Amino acid sequence: MPRLTRLTPDTAVGASRDLLADLVSRHGRIGDMVSTMAHSPAVLGGYLQLSRAMGRAKLDRRTSERISIAVQVLQGCGLCLDAHVGAARALGVDEDEIERARAGTSADPAIAAIITLALQIYREPTSITDEQVIALREHGYSDRAIADVVGVVALNILTGAFNLLAGLTPEDATGA
Known part of the structure; x- marks a missing residue:
């Protein structure tokens, strides 16, 4: 059972709301981890940046x-x-x-x-x-x-x- 609630662009605040709204507009939906990470804009932003960066990795x-x-x-x-x-x-x-x-x-x-x-x-x-x-x-x-x-x-x-x-x-x- 989840310990933290999932957020949406409507329930998130500040930078997290903006990040979630952008993700929903680009992908149509967001998964549980990302919607839950939105409690911390620092964690969500860091995850998104590292994930994008690793998408450009040289490793197969x-x-x-x-x-x-x-x-x-x-x-x-x-x-x-x-x-x-x-x-x-x-x-x-x-x-x-x-x-x-x-x-x-x-x-x-x-x-x-x-x-x-x-x-x-x-x-x-x-x-x-x-x-x-x-x-x-x-x-x-x-x-x-x-x-x-x-x-x-x-x-x-x-x-x-x-x-x-x-x-x-x-x-x-x-x-x-």
Whole structure:
């Protein structure tokens, strides 16, 4: 059961009202997380900016969705996990790879290495080594793609933690 109420452009105030009205005008509707985030214009604005920025990431979407799955398994946000599994499927990631992502790995050594990095960023960023970054470059990742992993993890921490705080679950979801 949600702990925080959902807001609409009619019930939100100030900057949140403007942000929600813009989203509704561009997309027709807003999902539970966004409508609930509107209680804090700072959180909603920050989420929207980071989400847009990560849309321009160099890291492949199929890879970033697998990272998101791995992070959300650890974080425990069912709403985010369902969304990222659905996105991975829509991008053509097969069920075996989705299950591997849930376990924090991949059959592809390069993807397994970048998922490992993401999980270290989530759990213990001080454990990342120079050799690990060199190995990622040897797998073909650019410095930009490696840096993008921090953004993917940060966005997942923000959305997952918010949904957990707000009590949003897949059962309560009315749309993204």
